Amino acid sequence: MPSEVESRAIEEFRKTPIGHHSPELQVILNELRGQPMEDKHCLVCTKANREWQLAKTSGVRGKPVKMLSKKFTNLEDAEWYVFKQRWKQLRGETLR
Amino acid sequence: MLMKITGYADKISAAPGETIKFMVNSEAGKRYRADIVRLICGDENPDGPGYREKLVKTAANGSYKSRKQVIHAGSFVEIGASDVLDGLESFTMQAFIWPTTPEKGSQAIISKWRDRDKAGAALLITKENGSVALCLGNGKGKIQTINTGKPLIAREWYFVAASYDAKSKTVSLVQEPLHGYETKSDRGSVRRKSSVGRVPRHDAPLTMGAYFKKIDKGRTVCGGHFNGKIDSPRITNRVLSASEMQNLRSWPVNPELTNAVLGAWDFSADIMGLKVTDLSPNQLHGKITQLPARAMTGWNWTGEEMNWTKAPEQYGAIHFHDDDLYDAEWQVDFELTIPKGMKSGVYAARLRGAGHEDHIPFAVRAPRGKPTAKVLYLMATASYQAYANEHMNADAPVGQLLAGRLVQLDKFNLFLNEHREYGASNYDSHSDGSGVCYSSRMRPILNMRPKHRMWIGATESTLWQFNADTHITDWLEAMNIDYDVITDEDLHYEGLAAIEDYNVVVSGSHPEYHSIEMWDAMVAYQQRGGRLMYLGANGWYWRIQYHSEVPGVIEVRRNEDGIRTWEARTGEYYFSFSGEYGGLWRRNGRPPQQLLGVGFTAQGFDISSYYVRNPDSYKAKVKFIFEGIGKNEKIGDFGLIGNGAAGLELDRADRALGTPPDTYVIASSVEHTDIYLVVCEEMLVSTPGVGGHENELVRADITFHETQNGGAVWSTGSIAWAGSLAHNNYRNNVSRMTKNVLKRFINPKPF
Structure with a gap:
């Protein structure tokens, strides 16, 4: 389970994934967003400012970016989705 | 599916009567279509003015046979x-x-x-x-x-x-x-x-x-x-x-x-x-x-x-290096002789075939020695070239930390990631980890394209460099301002002569790279009463040089200081092209504040912010700048680059670094996020509290100062500025302020 401080930060992120953040949330984001490039989530813009497809970089020069099936129509949803994925990967916990 | 058509030109600019050659790699059907277009706005964001290019009938327009052309990288x-x-x-x-x-x-x-x-x-x-x-x-x-x-x-x-x-x-x-x-x-x-x-x-x-x-x-x-x-x-x-x-x-x-x-x-x-x-x-x-x-x-x-x-x-x-590249040396596919009467501007050869598309941009200049406008837009091609085919989006783990969000890629990035033979930018490292100190335009530069989005371009339109600068050409067109265009390269080779006949020079949003020839020309222009509108930030920052024997390639040495994605090895600080000391202009005794009033102070790439007026803004001398703008208005709390006019990279005034003592610091930005951090050359000792929430150096200043013989400089201190010009159908205080300055700068009357 996330700690109380983490829970507050997670809730803060869910409401505002991009923008002004508390120091507690920023520390978490520095870890989650600073992961190496191998299998790292990114977005491929498929309709300008309207649609983005989830993808993963390979971390190897020249090796294709892997396109995933999931698509988003706003960046906030994409950020929250990837946040949960990374939390699960790094902390082993499922966020809802 | 990866792009199947790419190309480049042998020149970055040409005047009427001069010829540009185009080299094309096409696997996009048996034939492809080439058309010359005048680029107005390269931003596809439906929340903005919309993508706009105008077809121009020329002899080069037509259908051409496709052929595959490959690049052999490695020196x-x-x-x-x-x-x-x-x-x-x-x-x-x-x-x-x-x-x-x-x-x-x-x-x-x-x-x-x-x-x-x-x-x-x-x-x-x-x-x-x-x-x-x-x-x-x-x-x-x-x-x-x-x-x-x-x-x-x-x-x-x-x-x-x-x-x-x-x-x-x-x-x-x-x-x-x-x-x-x-x-x-x-x-x-x-x-x-x-x-x-x-x-x-x-x-x-x-x-x-x-x-x-x-x-x-x-x-x-x-x-x-x-x-x-x-x-x-x-x-x-x-x-x-x-x-x-x-x-x-x-x-x-x-x-x-x-x-x-x-x-x-x-x-x-x-x-x-x-x-x-x-x-x-x-x-x-x-x-x-x-x-x-x-x-x-x-x-x-x-x-x-x-x-x-x-x-x-x-x-x-x-x-x-096994990935060095100067010249793709492709065969020529078609040529364009700039017709007499073709209006100066930013153009491209648009290539289309089998659902694929690419644009090869170039500038059309006014006829030699015959300016057709009082305003000159200086296309920051040296800076576009330094960023040419940047790969940080796929290579650099810090990307999402800098952007404060997920990195966004587009078709150009996907192609470049897989086609490393197209060469790297001055931001990348070679495959062996050493820095890329040369960057050429004798190859397709797929991030110098309309419709391109770059991951550090903040939320909303997410633009940078070439495509971000189309917000400026779009605004000039919307305001019915006549303007001529030259490139950095023209300024480098021709010096003052390339700009001296214009009342006003308008910069791009991020004119970061300059040779001493370019710098000296701008100083001479200002001393002769020329007026510069610096619509950007982190400008005149890195020193560069062009090669003396071959065209279209610049050298950068990332020495000792400044925001660097790689570091020149000790002892390798002097240009091979010229023997000049490279690195920051600030470390060459020329901080940009001397030339512009402001210089690089902080950067962040998530969301932008706005400015508030300073006491200087109410002084009589600068009244013209705020005509039609209220006393307590927030300046630029809107826009296509991060939702604000103050964003991405920020410049501020600093007397100690050379801001002229009679400079008016008329507005400053506020409320930047902690993704915005003070640049390293401002920190002699690394300390906590260098983010936007705490540090007063994280701000953009808008400044105005006069130069000799009736000249003047107006600086906006922010890369995001241009992204706010089109807001509310160009009726907004960023557009208003920019137009106030431009109209006054066109008028030769002293201030």
């Missing part, structure tokens, strides 16, 4: 065929090397090799174990590689040599580390009989840093590219003793040894050019191809001299 030295080398029988090849990727597979150091029938000899690093080896081939299917069996350590100097006695068929190898790591077993010498038999005479070129493969449409194509430095390569016509090898490390040598020397190349000669000089009487001079890095510290560099022009003998190394 090398080529010495043309010669009798003394072609009939090589017994020999010694020797050099100093500083390998950077010895584990990466076969990498040729000195090669006299014909790949078609595998004939010849090559001193190389072997793929077997990363040690030094000699490869011999008899041209009849027999190839043998004899190696020392001692893997080289990356980034250490070695003396290496290989001899072959044609009579006894004996191969000798020397691998001598110059480091003093006692426990590392990387010293090796081998003496062994070769089973290859006679190595035939052949006329393939001698190459260094790669082996010769073939000629492809006039281009020498090599394989086995070496990553790292090579210094003092030599070839003799017989086997040398250890002491003779030792003597031959330097030049001149005694007459007896001289007679045995076929070639003794001095990479410290002609550093500024393409030529490679042979010191031997044979004068087997050659040339570099695809611009490997010159003015690199050599095996004998002592650390006492930092400037290669003062001690060239210590700069006898060339650093080769």
Whole structure:
């Protein structure tokens, strides 16, 4: 389970994934967003400012970016989705 | 699906009557369509003014046959065929090397090799174990590689040599580390009989840093590219003793040894050019191809001299990379002679075929010596070029930290990620981790494109450099302002003459890279009463230089200070192109504040913010700037770049750094996120509290100051500024303020 401080930060992120953040949330984001490039989530813009497809970089020069099936129509949803994925990967916990 | 059509032009600008050649790689159907378009706005964001280009009828418009054109990246030295080398029988090849990727597979150091029938000899690093080896081939299917069996350590100097006695068929190898790591077993010498038999005479070129493969449409194509430095390569016509090898490390040598020397190349000669000089009487001079890095510290560099022009003998190394690229050297597909009367502006050759599309941008200038407007838009092509084909989006783990969100890629990024042969930007590192110090436009630059989105361009439109700057051309068009266009390159080569006839010069959003020629021209312009509207930030930051012999390539050395994605190695701070000290202009005694009133102070790439007016803004002198703008209005709390006019990279005024004392600091931005951090050159001691929430240096200042003879400079201090111009159908205070200034600057009346 996330700690109380983490829970507050997670809730803060869910409401505002991009923008002004508390120091507690920023520390978490520095870890989650600073992961190496191998299998790292990114977005491929498929309709300008309207649609983005989830993808993963390979971390190897020249090796294709892997396109995933999931698509988003706003960046906030994409950020929250990837946040949960990374939390699960790094902390082993499922966020809802 | 990856792009199937890409192209580039031989020129970045042309005036009426001048011709631009276009080179196209197309697998987009049997034929593709090329049309010239005038670019107005390259931003596809439906929340903005919308993508706009206008078709221009020219003789070049038409249907063309598709053909695939490929790029052969990787640098090398080529010495043309010669009798003394072609009939090589017994020999010694020797050099100093500083390998950077010895584990990466076969990498040729000195090669006299014909790949078609595998004939010849090559001193190389072997793929077997990363040690030094000699490869011999008899041209009849027999190839043998004899190696020392001692893997080289990356980034250490070695003396290496290989001899072959044609009579006894004996191969000798020397691998001598110059480091003093006692426990590392990387010293090796081998003496062994070769089973290859006679190595035939052949006329393939001698190459260094790669082996010769073939000629492809006039281009020498090599394989086995070496990553790292090579210094003092030599070839003799017989086997040398250890002491003779030792003597031959330097030049001149005694007459007896001289007679045995076929070639003794001095990479410290002609550093500024393409030529490679042979010191031997044979004068087997050659040339570099695809611009490997010159003015690199050599095996004998002592650390006492930092400037290669003062001690060239210590700069006898060339650093080769398997991904170096200067010129794609594609065949020409079509040409455009700029028609008389074609309006100056930003244009592109639009290529379309089988659902694929690319644009090749260029500037059309006013007829030579005949300006057609009072306003000149200075297209920041040197900066576009520094960013050319940037790969941080796929390579750099810090990307999402800088952007404060997920990195966004587009079709251009996906193509470049897979086609590394298209070359890198001055922000990238080579495949061996060393910094990319040269960047050319003689190749498709797929992030200098309309419709391109770049990950550091903040939320909303997410634009940067070339495409972000179309917000400026879009606004000029919407405001019905007549303007001419020139490029950085025009300013570099023509100096003041390129701009002196204009009342106002309007910059791009991020004109970061300037040569001294460009800088001096702008100073002279200001002193003669010229007026500059600096609509951006982090401008006039890095010093660059163009090559003196070949067109379209710049050099950057990321020295000692500043925001750097790589760092020049100590001792490699001076341009190979010119001998000038590179790095920041601030460290060349010219902080941008002197020229612009403001200079780089902070950066962040998530969301933008807004400005509030300062007391200076109410002074009579600058009243014209705020006409129609309320006292308490937030300036630019809207926009297509991060939702605000103050964002991405920020500049501020600083008297200590040269902001003129009579500068009006009329507005400053506030409320930046903690993704925005103070730039490192502002921090002598690393301390906490350098983010936007806490640090007062994280702000953009809008400034105005007068220069001599009625000149003036107005600076916005923010890259995001231009993204706010179109808000609310151009009826907003950013647009208003910019127009107030432009109208007043066009009026020659003194302030």
